Amino acid sequence: MTLLKSWDRVLADVQSRTEYQNYVTAWESKIRSMLTFDLNRDRFGAQDGPLANIPFAVKDNIAVRDFNLTCGSRILENLVSPYTATAVERLQAAGARVVGKTNLDEFGMGSSTDNSALAQTNNPWNVNAVPGGSSGGSAAAVAAGLVPFALGSDTGGSVRQPAAFCGCFGLKPTYGTVSRFGLVAYASSLEVIGVLSRGVDTLETVYDIIAGRDDRDQSSVARPQNSPARGTARVGILRQIAELSPAIDAAYRETIEKVKSLGVEIVEIDIPALEYVVPAYYTIATAEASANLARYTGIRYGHRTSDDSSMEQMVAASRNEGFGDEVKLRILLGTYVLRSGFQDQYYIRAQKIRTAIRNGFDAAFGQVDLMLTPVFPTQAFLRGEGELTPFQQKLADKFTAAANLAGIPALTVPIGVTDGLPTAMQLLAPDFAEHRMFDFARRMGVDMAAMTPDGFDEGWRK
Amino acid sequence: MYQSFIGLEIHIHLLTRTKAFCGCTAEFGAPPNTHVCPVCLGYPGVLPAVNEEAMKMSYMVAKALNCELSPKCYFDRKNYFYPDMTKNYQISQFHDPVGRNGYFDVEVDGEIKRVRIHDVHLEEDAGKMIHSGRTSLLDYNRAGTSLLEIVTEPDLVTGKDAEAFIREFRRMVRHLGVCDGNMEEGSLRCDANVSINLKGQGLGTKTEVKNLNSARFVRKALEYEIKRQGRVLGKGEKVIQETRLWDSDNNVTASMRTKEKAHDYRYFPEPDMPPFCPDDAFMSEVVSRVVELPLVKKQRYLNGLQLSVDAAEFLVEDRLFCDLFEETCALGGDAKQISNWLCGDVQGQLKRAEVALTDSHITAARLNELVKLVDSGVLQRGKAKEVLELVIAEDKDPSAVVREKGFEQVQDDSQLDGWVSEAIDKNPQAVEQILAGNTKTISFLVGQVMRFSKGKADPKKVTDKLSQALGL
């Protein structure tokens, strides 16, 4: 609790608040991680509780009453949420207070946060680099020390990849262990609310508070009474890993050696179906998205065009003006793969491959306690020349999206800094074995004191 | 020479307190957009949570329709845009509905016809639209309420069959207590698919007939539509597959002529709610709540209890009358007699008082008491109406009413014998006539006794005593 402990005074009095505000303002002029930052808006944080007065930030696709719920989209730019997500309510009940809503790729669709229609967020390590996505705002805010933790959402890697790009821990919990009530749906069967923090202990504390079955989310699940064993004796690695950037490749090899040095056996694992993670993932995700985003029409809330020549025209124009290109592309793809005549070939086939991937992990976890893979084939990429194209970015989701297809938990663990940007690796565990990953991450002993971007400062709150 | 095929798609509003997927009340008649919340308005981030009672009622109907009940059912999303639908997909069931492959027996002209049921599935209703001038106004009070759809196979032949089906079905859901069956208010809606073809040629090209808001309209519209299709085919033309609306003012169906837009519902499993696998506790509750169905009940009343057709028909029309009837019988009364009371005086008094049976204070115990009072001669048959009226108006037991009003007939033998002797003594002429064979004159003597008793003597008993005294 050391990280959190240092935060519990920042909202205590006018002077602390001013110092806090100043620190954030200075950073935000460079990175613009948050769409809203307001120390006074959250009226629901309890006075006591384990997280009393601890500020935190929430990705702007998670509902917090009285705060905007833009999803990084023009279509919801002016929507103020009338209700609060269950995960946020649980943190408020524990005393924590929402201070900011963080930027994201529109509706969570992207790997850079550059797909936000509302702001450009920069990586705190290098403002010319992207923070990753889609929870790029949450990752940047945490990495810059603006909040001790932030909530994100992970549909195909959207917590873990920006955590890797910005140099912090990022947890994608087991599907269903954290209620999705209040998380704006992109791909319902794949996504889950996750946590980003610079400390494993904080991550664990927050996860234990937000996890739990929720009557408002019937797809939520209770964690088993007998949680899986916490120890790790064997770690699996994929037999074939190709196309890693030199920095990531080096970090990967270094991590394998590190794991061995802990006395843990490394086992090579084959999951052939993983070759099809990207097409299966994008087929399912876009299919679900095409239905999930059909509700945005400008009739009941959100952006409405001035063109009211007919109902159809009004709806189509509102959607056209309100959605960005990437969102439109994914809605179209999803609509297409669900069309009669195409469903078998795309959507249903993808669901079957999903089963094969799940089976592959089940078999793997019969042999090993955890799996270790890269998070993303590259470090945070720079904007402009040499930037990954949107298509290349999608192909690079292969390591992260596998966990979403299988439903299993995964954790981004920072490794080090190469060429001024962080490197990170991913741990994967069987269902409900989050704590096994936390313990192992602690054993790996990452030196977070060395993982600080220029301008990072904790002195102001001590 | 033509054969007709009719299939029905029936939607019923389930009588749940809350909507299908959120905690908004499902009551009708509130001001626009009163019973709405982020969930039923399709706000970003909300999730549906299926209503337990809606699920139970759905299984009840499927069970009553003799369906194969799904051991694992789940919801699907049916995708299409329309402003009355808040998410622009309807949560429905397509791949694995609550029930499949059932049948329902209907009586037409005294014969039982078995109609196959294709499936029974639970879905959500849409909101309502009001169109005025350049704008349409939306009210989402009804959006998300639980709607159960029942799809039959095209086993019905005539409009009369279809009307009988709807009436029997309506009676059935009312008996189960899952729907109020009100077609005018739309809590029971019916669309019909109809086609005709030359005998032996199978189904023809069908039309869908909508706007059928009474059982009678179902018959009339189908009779019209079958004739219309016959005329079309007779002219050597082809029936166009389309949706037609019943126009009850002009007694015709007319093409809706909607803009033909590409539609493709793109059904896929609803990821927000896990599959539902009914367990033993759930199923035993469902089974226990599927009461004896009206048609079966009617047969039992007719064949087992020997009720008249009219009485049986009357009773099974309303579950509450059946319950009252059966409870009263269970107290030991004669079924036929009780049924006559119910169809006769009870119904009559309720109608006159404009009171529903539930609010009438008439219970099995009270009805049983009333019948016994009359049977035993304590109450004159002719006074029963008055007693019922007071039971209804003042919530009192019949015996109390009889006592308070002084309606009891004198049964005491010594008192009656006194009056009888007095009448014989005072009317020697009448006695003479009777003894001479003019037995009808005995009614004069009965009248005398009634006068002495101020109307409280039991005329039947008095007659007996007079006959006995005069040695008849």
Add this chain to the structure above:
Amino acid sequence: MNVNELKTTAQLAMLDIPDPEKLAQAFSEMLDNFSKMMAVDVEGLEPTTHALAQGNRLREDVPRGTDESEAVLDRAPEREDRFFKIPNVL
């Protein structure tokens, strides 16, 4: 990828795509990627329709009690009295 297919798809999705040719390339790129799935032998695999589903979930049929109607009506882009207002649908 045929531009007409794209237009039909856009119509189903209620999207007004001003420049379908521009989108067609990105669309085809992804569809080609999806087509790789055809190489997988999916014989005997059941589709995963629900991720980690656990037990039966039913909500008790009890009204919520709080009135949220004003909050949602306030957020309507256009309203008339207590109605949401749109161009005439007929």
